[in-house]
Amino acid sequence: MSGTVLPEMTDREAGFSLLETIAALAILSMAMVPLLALQFQLASGAAKLERQSELSRATSVARVTLSSLDIADEPTGYRDLGAGWQLTWTSEPLGTQQPARYGLGITTRYRSQIYRVSANLVDRSNRATPLSLNVLGVVETTPYGGE
Numbered sequence: 342m343s344g345t346v347l348p349e350m351t352d353r354e355a356g357f358s359l360l361e362t363i364a365a366l367a368i369l370s371m372a373m374v375p376l377l378a379l380q381f382q383l384a385s386g387a388a389k390l391e392r393q394s395e396l397s398r399a400t401s402v403a404r405v406t407l408s409s410l411d412i413a414d415e416p417t418g419y420r421d422l423g424a425g426w427q428l429t430w431t432s433e434p435l436g437t438q439q440p441a442r443y444g445l446g447i448t449t450r451y452r453s454q455i456y457r458v459s460a461n462l463v464d465r466s467n468r469a470t471p472l473s474l475n476v477l478g479v480v481e482t483t484p485y486g487g488e
Contacts, residue, residue, distance in 0.1 A: 413478035413480045416433075416456070422462075431458075434477070454478050454480070457473065
């Protein structure tokens with residue numbers, strides 16, 4: 342060191358003034374508003390995605406449940422699908438019953454009919470999602486020839 346002496350700072354030069362501090366905080370807060378809005382938007386998007394994911398899983402379970410029903414014997418009903426989801430349905434036949442046949446045209450003792458199933462999938466907050474699908478119903482009749 343060559344013995345250089347730095348000039349002493351006065352109190353006015355030692356730091357930031359109150360006005361400079363307020364201006365810096367105002368600029369910083371204006372920059373944070375869009376970031377905060379983005380954070381809320383991301384949280385909202387994550388909640389919507391979670392709801393859609395739950396709805397997709399519940400819809401898949403509901404479709405499998407409705408497809409596996411013997412809709413001719415149970416044209417209306419209710420099932421608790423678990424995880425806060427309930428399924429209710431009604432059905433109506435489309436067309437007329439047709440005899441079921443083997444590959445060579447031999448009639449069996451069963452008759453089949455397509456049913457239009459209208460269902461509601463209800464979540465734990467009572468929001469209903471409508472579903473509809475066609476399901477094959479099979480009814481056992483007397484054996485061919487009345488035996």
